Amino acid sequence: MNDEYVLSQKFKIKGGDFSNAGRTSTSIKEILKEIGIDPSIVIRASIAVYEAEMNVVMYANKGMVTLNITPVKLHLKLEDEGQGIADIDQAMKEGFSTATHEMREMGFGAGMGLPNIKKNADRFKIASRLGEGTTLDIIFCLNKTGNK
Amino acid sequence: MTLKEIKEILRADVITGEDKLDIEITFAGGSDLMSDVLAFGKPGILLLTGLSNSQSVRTANIIDAKAIVYVRGKRPDDEGVKLAKEHGIPLLSTKFMMYATCGLLFSQGLPGVSDLS
Ligand SMILES: Nc1ncnc2c1ncn2[C@@H]1O[C@H](COP(=O)(O)OP(=O)(O)O)[C@@H](O)[C@H]1O
Ligand SMILES: [Mg+2]
Secondary structure: OHHHOOEEEEEEEEOOOHHHOOHHHHHHHHHHHHOOOOHHHHHHHHHHHHHHHHHHHHHEEEEEEEEEEOOOEEEEEEEEEEOOOOOHHHHHOOOOOOOOHHHHHOOOOOOOHHHHHHHHOOEEEEEEEOOOEEEEEEEEEOOHHHOO | OEHHHHHHHOOOEEEEOHHHOOOEOOOEEEOOOHHHHHHHOOOOOEEEEOOOOHHHHHHHHHOOOOEEEEOOOOOOOHHHHHHHHHHOOOEEEOOOOHHHHHHHHHHOOOOEHHHOO
């Protein structure tokens, strides 16, 4: 199964490391541009992974992004170890946020991240265990038919 | 209008990107909230913001913004300037506050991101 991947790469994210927050997303964007992914998908994927990366930095202890690209799909998987989310429906609501003042000063923490990730993705899954961590699957179709 | 015209209208300082002042700017959007910028921003936008940490530059890069104007005399931190140089994003700083900055550019004919069809 693995040999159908065009590209598969992992990136670590450190929780609480505000000064490097966004670095991984910037690298992922560069990779997507370089391998010639459609520019509109590059932007949507970069926005989604940036908001997701910020959430790991803000709310988790550590996390990992796995970037998998096949000829038909771009899959960003974010897995973190941390506090997890008690009520996913509530977390998905626009405006719901538990961000601190420090996070708001970074320009984040308005409760728009998860809804915007979902809006940009062709497919989006979120799962979480309280006290353990959160997993996001953010998927983009690379063949025209499944596109947004 | 060009970035050079914008610099003159706003009596702005150029922090980096002096060599890119001839780029054409066709629309702008302003917010201090990066989540907002990520939600409403469109490629090619001129980003007006009062958020001076490096997340402003990272956000601009993610959405393919053409340049950033910092309002109310804000200036980005060293990390922000370094990133902007790496990604080739010009940074300007104006003394005007957000409201006046937007008003000045709008009255000179620069539309907002929400005016694009
Ligand atoms: N990876 C995560 N781990 C724990 N909690 C999270 C995570 N991502 C999001 N949350 C929770 O969901 C809320 C909403 O997230 P989001 O929509 O990104 O908005 P914001 O980050 O601006 O608060 C957060 O305030 C936080 O309580
Ligand atoms: Mg968030």
